[in-house]
Each structure stands twice: as structure tokens, then as C-alpha cells.
Amino acid sequence: MPTVKTFLLPDLGEGLTDAELLTWLVAVGDTVTLNQNIAEVETAKASVELPSPYAGTVVALHAEEGTTVDVGSPFIDVEIAGEEPNADPAPPAERTPVLVGYGVAEDSSSRRRRRHATTTAARVDDVPAPHPTRPLASPPVRFAAKQRGVDLTEVDATGVHGEVTRNDLERHRDATPVPTPTAAPDTDEERIPIRGVRKHTAAAMVRSAFTAPHVTEFVTVDVTPTIELLAQLRKTKHFTDVRLTPLTLVAKALLVALRTNPTLNSFWDEDAQEIVVKRSVNLGIAAATPRGLMVPNIKNAHTLGLRDLAIAVSDLTTTAKEGKTGPADLADGTITITNVGVFGVDAGTPILNPGEAAILCFGAIRRQPWEYRGEIALRSVTTLSLSFDHRLVDGEQGSRFLAAVGQILADPMTLIALS
Structure with missing residues (x-):
């Protein structure tokens, strides 16, 4: 005898309380299989796809696209053939849906049977049926x-x-064709709902700005040797098919500078009233995406050589711009770089990513007159700015770190020697 099961919106991680429904990938009357993606939702962290915990026929959708759904609220009803009716509409304990991306629990033999089908499906570029x-x-x-x-x-x-x-x-x-605006005097404005990533970012930045005492310092550096090194490395076989950018060398310089300035890679434990210095570096790269500002991070970036770091930076930014960054990619960052130079901006005073001690801002590289070996020459110059939490980092520590990054970029052979 068929029965109807109601799938409640699960906790999508890190205590998130709701999610915005972006797109239904199924409709009433569709037949769905176990773990088939049924919807795309956006949380305060990322855009993710929800797998179905049941196989059967869709009989009801409990939310409209563009609306916010609370965790634990009814999400979708699926009619399952051959099961006894269940007075409790929630999924039974043995079939409880788990975190997005993992589906429901299966035994090892079931996983082996599904592996080939899953791999084949993934090759269709995640295009839903x-x-x-x-x-x-x-x-x-x-x-x-x-x-x-x-x-x-x-x-x-x-x-x-x-x-x-x-x-x-x-x-x-x-x-x-672009329509001709016909706005009346009382409708000459556009209102954009604050949801998902933008809502989370706004709240996090306010907390950061009013919780951590920010200090920002600047240094202007002749990075001509770094630009010349980049040109040489791009011609080598080692970097064939690898997107090597100035940002990669700035990231590498930061990682090297952290070795002698580890306090910049720390966080403030309010409950314990302690400074916690992290030994591993999860390097965040601030990325502007259609969904708002995101800061995915490269896990254990300190272990990567220059080539692997270049690949990681390229993959991270591409994934973010495509809207495919997952919650795990955004969690546990320890220090961040923001590249305002790509917008033609010379410098900035960035706000700390919440929970981190420092953020390095990389400005535009410009050709300009500069003193070089006692004469005026046309050189490639950039401005680096560092914002840091003054509870964790004092002026000397911040200054030494920023100067170290600048010195490495002015003499990148130091970077190679220390890598």
C-alpha cells in the first residue's frame, strides 16, 4: 500500500536556521530516485543541491522558488509504493536525511552498486533531468x-x-532589446531583497567591524622583479597549462612571511580569553560573485609548492564565480587575501573575515616613475595594505609581517630560496 513521506528541510550545517529555495529540479507528478537532486537552495554559506531521501512520486512541493524555508519545515512530499502508512510524516529514524551532498546512509554493498551509476551521471555536467x-x-x-x-x-x-x-x-x-524605462516619479528606485550570502556577509562584516579593533597599515613596493619572474616561469614546462598570476606570488609571499610571523595566523577565543595560533594555514581568497562576496579558502595552503598553489587559486576563484562553492570551502579560514587590483583600485582598508586575525589587500600594479639604483626609472609598483585585529597582533608584529611580504615581492628570489 503506498504511503506519503514528508521530507523536512534539514540542517545544512553550522547551525544555519533557514535557506532560500532557488530552483525546484522536480515537479508534482515526477518520479524521483533515491539521492536524486530535487532542489537547489542557497544558505548563508553557499548554494547547494538537496538529494531526495526517498524513491517514489512527487505529490507536493511545500515552497515556492525565491522564498525562505526554515530548517525543519515541510519541504516535499513523496509517495512511496509498497510501504505501510506512517502516522508520523517525518522520515523514520533509519532513513533520516543527512547533510546535503551525502544523501541517506547506505550499506557498503549498496554503495558499490551505485558507484558506477553515480560516476556516469556526474559526467553530464550536473545537468538535472x-x-x-x-x-x-x-x-x-x-x-x-x-x-x-x-x-x-x-x-x-x-x-x-x-x-x-x-x-x-x-x-x-x-x-x-533593452526596454525603455517608464518609471513613475514614485517608482524611481529598485529594492533588492537581502538574502543568502549577501545577508550573511552583511551581518558578519558588522560583527567584525564592531568586535575586532581594526588597524590598517600600508606599504608601497616595487614589484618589477616579481613581474619579470612571472614572465619567466610562464615560459617553463613546469607551468604549462597552469594559470600563474601575480596573486599567486602574493599568496606565496604571505605564506612564507607567516613562518616568522605566526601570530597573524591566529584567532581570539573569547570564552577562554586566549589567543590561539594555528599551525596550518587555510588561505582565504575573497571573491566577488553574482551571489555576493565569498571567501572560500585553500586548505593547508602552507604545504603547497608554487605550481600547486597556482592551480588551487585558479580552481577556487573559478568555482566561486560559477556559484559552485560549497559550505566546506568557506569554513575554517585562518587568514585572507583580497585582490582589489583587478578592479583598478590602488589600495583599501579591508574588514577582517570574522574569526581571523588579518587580511592582506593587494592593489593594482601600475607602471610609474620610481627611484631605482639612484636614478628615476619606470617600474611596476603596487600598494599592499594589511588590516589586523589589535587584540591579537600588535603594531610591531603587523608591521614586520607586512614588510616581510613586501620584501619578498621586491626580491622574489627570497621566495624561491625559502619555499
């Missing part, structure tokens, strides 16, 4: 379309599986 009224598209493309107010049914799909691709979305945007 369509239902009759839903165009085929990956979750990041759906999210981008929603942000732009584009109806995917109006976009010509050219993907190899018949899906709408990001390029299709761009072509549609370019081909769509």
Missing part, C-alpha cells in the same frame, strides 16, 4: 537566469544534451 515543462539547464545557469529575470523557455538551447548553456544565456541577453 527535465520534466515536460522545464527546460534542461544546470543549477548555476538556472540561478544566473533567475538573477537576470530570464525565462529559460525563451532561450535557444545548444548544449550537447539539449540543455541551455551559459553561452546561450549570454546570446539571449545580447539579442534581447
Whole structure:
């Protein structure tokens, strides 16, 4: 006898209390399999896909796209054939859904049987199966379309599986005439709801600014030798097919400077009233994404050589811009770099990522007159600024660290010798 099971929105990690429903990947009447992705939701940490804890037929969706759903609230009803009715609509204990991305618990033989199918499915670029009224598209493309107010049914799909691709979305945007604004005097403004990552970022920055006593210092550096080194390294076989950027060498310089200035890699334990210095470095890279500012981090960055660090930085930023950063990538950062130079900005006074002692701001590299060997020459110059928590780091420690990073970039052979 069939029975209906109600899947409650689970805790998506780190005590989060709600999530915004971005996109349903199924509709009422669809048949779903165990662990099939049923929806994409955005929490204060990241955008994630929810797997179904049941196999059966969808009979009800309890939320509309764009709305916020509380953890523990009914999310979706699935009718399961051949099970006894259950007065309790919540999933039974032995089938309790777990954290997103892991599905429900399975025994080892079941995992072995599913492994090949899972691997094969992953090769389709995470494109969900369509239902009759839903165009085929990956979750990041759906999210981008929603942000732009584009109806995917109006976009010509050219993907190899018949899906709408990001390029299709761009072509549609370019081909769509921009409407002439007809705003009345009382509607000459746009209101943007503060949700998900932007809401979390805003709250975290306020807490950081008013909890940690910020100090910011600046140093301007002739980085011509670093730029020359980059050009040489890019020509070597070791860096073939690797995206090597000035940011990578700044990151490496920071990691080297931390060896003699470890207090910059610490956090304040309020309950214990202690400074906790971390031995491992999880290096955060601030990234501007369509969903807002995110700071994913490279775990154990201090163990990476320059090539592996370049790969990690490239993968991290690409994943963030595609909206695929997961909660684990955002957790446990220890120190951060923000690159305002990519926007043509010379310097800034960055706010600390909450729970960290320092953030290094990397400004634009500009060719300008500079004293070099007693003469004026055209050199590549940048400004580095360091904000730090004065409870953890005193002026001498912050100054020594910032100067060390600058000295390494002015003489990158030091970086190679110490790596």
C-alpha cells in the first residue's frame, strides 16, 4: 500500500536556521530516485543541491522558488509504493536525511552498486533531468537566469544534451532589446531583497567591524622583479597549462612571511580569553560573485609548492564565480587575501573575515616613475595594505609581517630560496 513521506528541510550545517529555495529540479507528478537532486537552495554559506531521501512520486512541493524555508519545515512530499502508512510524516529514524551532498546512509554493498551509476551521471555536467515543462539547464545557469529575470523557455538551447548553456544565456541577453524605462516619479528606485550570502556577509562584516579593533597599515613596493619572474616561469614546462598570476606570488609571499610571523595566523577565543595560533594555514581568497562576496579558502595552503598553489587559486576563484562553492570551502579560514587590483583600485582598508586575525589587500600594479639604483626609472609598483585585529597582533608584529611580504615581492628570489 503506498504511503506519503514528508521530507523536512534539514540542517545544512553550522547551525544555519533557514535557506532560500532557488530552483525546484522536480515537479508534482515526477518520479524521483533515491539521492536524486530535487532542489537547489542557497544558505548563508553557499548554494547547494538537496538529494531526495526517498524513491517514489512527487505529490507536493511545500515552497515556492525565491522564498525562505526554515530548517525543519515541510519541504516535499513523496509517495512511496509498497510501504505501510506512517502516522508520523517525518522520515523514520533509519532513513533520516543527512547533510546535503551525502544523501541517506547506505550499506557498503549498496554503495558499490551505485558507484558506477553515480560516476556516469556526474559526467553530464550536473545537468538535472527535465520534466515536460522545464527546460534542461544546470543549477548555476538556472540561478544566473533567475538573477537576470530570464525565462529559460525563451532561450535557444545548444548544449550537447539539449540543455541551455551559459553561452546561450549570454546570446539571449545580447539579442534581447533593452526596454525603455517608464518609471513613475514614485517608482524611481529598485529594492533588492537581502538574502543568502549577501545577508550573511552583511551581518558578519558588522560583527567584525564592531568586535575586532581594526588597524590598517600600508606599504608601497616595487614589484618589477616579481613581474619579470612571472614572465619567466610562464615560459617553463613546469607551468604549462597552469594559470600563474601575480596573486599567486602574493599568496606565496604571505605564506612564507607567516613562518616568522605566526601570530597573524591566529584567532581570539573569547570564552577562554586566549589567543590561539594555528599551525596550518587555510588561505582565504575573497571573491566577488553574482551571489555576493565569498571567501572560500585553500586548505593547508602552507604545504603547497608554487605550481600547486597556482592551480588551487585558479580552481577556487573559478568555482566561486560559477556559484559552485560549497559550505566546506568557506569554513575554517585562518587568514585572507583580497585582490582589489583587478578592479583598478590602488589600495583599501579591508574588514577582517570574522574569526581571523588579518587580511592582506593587494592593489593594482601600475607602471610609474620610481627611484631605482639612484636614478628615476619606470617600474611596476603596487600598494599592499594589511588590516589586523589589535587584540591579537600588535603594531610591531603587523608591521614586520607586512614588510616581510613586501620584501619578498621586491626580491622574489627570497621566495624561491625559502619555499
